[in-house]
Amino acid sequence: MAMKAFSDDVKYLSRHTDLIVLDAHAPALAAVAPAWQGRVMTSTPAGPKGASLGWINRQFIESGRRGTTFDNYGGEDRFWLGPEGGQFGLWFKEGDPFDLAHWRTPEGFNTGRFSVSSQGPASLAMAAQFEVANRSGATFAAAVKRIIDVLSREEIARHLGMALPAGIAAVAFQSTNTLANVGEKPWTGNGGLLSIWILGQFAPLPRGYVIVPFRAGEGAELGEMPNDEYFGPVPPERFGIRGDHVLFRCDGKFRSKLGVCPARARDVLGSYDPDQRLLTIVQFSLPAGARELPYVNSLWEIQEAPFAGDAVNSYNDGEEAPGAGQMGPFYEIETSSPAAELAANQAVVHVHRTFHFAGEFDDLNALSRKLLRVDLSTISFPES
Numbered sequence: 001m002a003m004k005a006f007s008d009d010v011k012y013l014s015r016h017t018d019l020i021v022l023d024a025h026a027p028a029l030a031a032v033a034p035a036w037q038g039r040v041m042t043s044t045p046a047g048p049k050g051a052s053l054g055w056i057n058r059q060f061i062e063s064g065r066r067g068t069t070f071d072n073y074g075g076e077d078r079f080w081l082g083p084e085g086g087q088f089g090l091w092f093k094e095g096d097p098f099d100l101a102h103w104r105t106p107e108g109f110n111t112g113r114f115s116v117s118s119q120g121p122a123s124l125a126m127a128a129q130f131e132v133a134n135r136s137g138a139t140f141a142a143a144v145k146r147i148i149d150v151l152s153r154e155e156i157a158r159h160l161g162m163a164l165p166a167g168i169a170a171v172a173f174q175s176t177n178t179l180a181n182v183g184e185k186p187w188t189g190n191g192g193l194l195s196i197w198i199l200g201q202f203a204p205l206p207r208g209y210v211i212v213p214f215r216a217g218e219g220a221e222l223g224e225m226p227n228d229e230y231f232g233p234v235p236p237e238r239f240g241i242r243g244d245h246v247l248f249r250c251d252g253k254f255r256s257k258l259g260v261c262p263a264r265a266r267d268v269l270g271s272y273d274p275d276q277r278l279l280t281i282v283q284f285s286l287p288a289g290a291r292e293l294p295y296v297n298s299l300w301e302i303q304e305a306p307f308a309g310d311a312v313n314s315y316n317d318g319e320e321a322p323g324a325g326q327m328g329p330f331y332e333i334e335t336s337s338p339a340a341e342l343a344a345n346q347a348v349v350h351v352h353r354t355f356h357f358a359g360e361f362d363d364l365n366a367l368s369r370k371l372l373r374v375d376l377s378t379i380s381f382p383e384s
Contacts, residue, residue: 003203003276006031007048009056013041016061022150024122028171030150038114038126038146039075045171045358051276053171053356055201055330070105072327076354077175079146080109080197081132082336083296086303088134088192096135098300100320106132114146124148129182138191141183143347147176156355159283162370165363172355179340180347189307193339195296198352199315200282201330204252208273209379210314210333211372212246214264223263223291227310230257230299231320238316245374248314252329255318259310262338263291269312269333270372272364272379279364281355281371284335286311294339311336 010031013019019041020032027047031054033039042054054076061073084091085098096102108130118125129143151172157163164170177196181187187194214226226246228234234256238249248258250271267286272279287293294307312335317328337350357367365376 003051003053005049006042006044006052009042009052012058013056020119020124022122022124022148025150025152028150030148030171030173032124032148033073033075034116034126035113036073036075037079037109037112039073040077040148040173040175041075043076043171043173043356045169045356053202055203055328067107067111069103070327071110074201074330076200076202077173077352078199079144079177080199081106081142082195082197082298083309084298085300086297086306087136088296088306089298090132090134092135094135094137108132108142122150134192136192140187140194141181142194143180143182145178149174159353160371165359165366168357168359168363170355170357172353174351174353177350177352178347181342181344184344186343187341189294189341192306193294193296193341195339196337196348196350197334198350199332199334200354201332202271202280204317204329204331205250205271205273207275208250208271210248210250210269210271210331211374211379212248212258212260212269212312212314213244213266213372213374214246214260215266216244223261226258226260226264228256228258230259231255245372247379248316250314250316250331252317252331254316255320255326257313257315260312262286262293262295262311265290265311268371271333272368272376277358277361277364279357279367281357282333282335283353285349285351287338290338295336296339307339
């Protein structure tokens with residue numbers, strides 16, 4: 001399916017919300033919607049007529065609804081807080097079962113507008129303040145700041161540690177996300193903790209894959225291997241561990257999710273679309289010694305280890321049950337900060353950086369081999 005032009009999506013979105021286009025490094029462009037929780041809605045490496053690379057939920061936008069279970073506008077980078085499930089989960093009330101019928105996104109980052117505090121042609125700063133409560137009854141007074149920066153080709157090369165091939169079209173942006181405790185009491189593990197959780201939504205790829213490098217090695221040293229436990233086991237034609245990386249189908253046709261624990265996570269992952277010749281790379285701030293830090297657990301169950309969660313996730317949309325319908329279709333690439341054990345007025349910062357590269361296969365493969373350590377010509381699944 002052909003992608004819409006960036007200018008078409010900007011025109012459409014501008015009819016429904018205030019949109020800010022960061023154009024300092026044109027033809028690389030990115031569009032941000034402050035009223036929709038500061039989402040980066042879409043981007044392009046090729047100017048107004050170039051392909052629009054974010055997934056936009058036109059059906060939900062056109063409905064005019066607000067305050068739903070999940071106000072899912074779409075967007076390549078949105079701000080959430082974890083954990084989702086478990087006894088300290090933010091999406092479920094005390095006593096409710098862990099299912100979609102009882103799942104509800106907290107209001108602060110579902111409907112709340114993020115206010116613009118500064119703006120330039122390459123950068124936009126936004127802020128919000130709200131309170132959230134978890135399933136165990138603990139409340140958190142939170143202040144959030146988001147800075148969105150579109151990166152120049154020189155900045156891209158510096159972050160990648162390699163020069164871009166001349167024939168590659170590129171767009172890259174980063175969100176720098178700060179979460180502060182603005183209450184009077186410290187946040188401690190006794191009542192649960194929060195983490196910064198950044199999620200990017202993209203159009204499903206009929207023949208594409210999410211590719212997640214991880215640290216191979218013994219379980220006694222590095223803990224659990226990448227898992228598919230969130231919504232039940234994933235068939236082998238959809239989820240596969242290949243030595244030091246995971247392949248995960250992202251076609252929007254089977255509800256599933258993968259996770260990688262902080263001890264095994266690397267600070268990079270991505271996806272590849274062979275039809276559009278598009279390589280997407282996500283980098284994020286993975287602290288030194290992450291394996292020793294608490295990460296919130298978002299599994300939809302009462303947990304024995306609520307701070308043994310994942311640093312990296314990917315979600316493929318699909319129906320919870322046949323005929324139930326689905327939220328998209330889309331797929332997501334997600335990263336998280338460590339759990340935020342914060343005294344009053346302390347803060348934690350998490351950076352999530354998205355790159356899109358379009359070009360010839362050999363150039364994209366050179367990027368993949370360097371950044372993901374994966375040769376794109378070798379990725380495949382057995383036929384289902």
